[in-house]
Amino acid sequence: MIRLTCRQVIARLADYIDAALGGLMRARVSLHLLLCSECRAYLETYRRTIALVGEAGRVEMPGDARHRVTRELLERLRREG
Ligand SMILES: [Zn+2]
Structure with a gap:
């Protein structure tokens, strides 16, 4: 099984x-x-963000907001590594 990056x-x-x-x-x-x-920390950040959005709006997180979080995490990863 090939490891993911x-x-x-x-x-x-x-x-x-x-x-x-x-x-x-x-x-x-x-x-x-x-x-x-590190990725566990990203997962935590992600879950927290989703929880915050969910509490604020009481609606499902829209797809583009999800993608924005993913993009921000990837950019952070690029900067740090
Ligand atoms: Zn990782």
């Missing part, structure tokens, strides 16, 4: 949280999260 994991976080990933990809993302504390 942090960038690949973060690009899939939204689908991972939505349980929209297929079994194999989900397993690969889970494995990466187990081994990588």
Whole structure:
């Protein structure tokens, strides 16, 4: 099983949280999260952001807002690494 890079994991976080990933990809993302504390931190940030938006609007987070979070996380990753 080929390991995912942090960038690949973060690009899939939204689908991972939505349980929209297929079994194999989900397993690969889970494995990466187990081994990588940085991506676990990104996952936490992501979940917090979604929770905040959910509380504020009481609606499902719109797709473009989700993509914005993903983009911000990827940019942060680029800057840091
Ligand atoms: Zn990682």
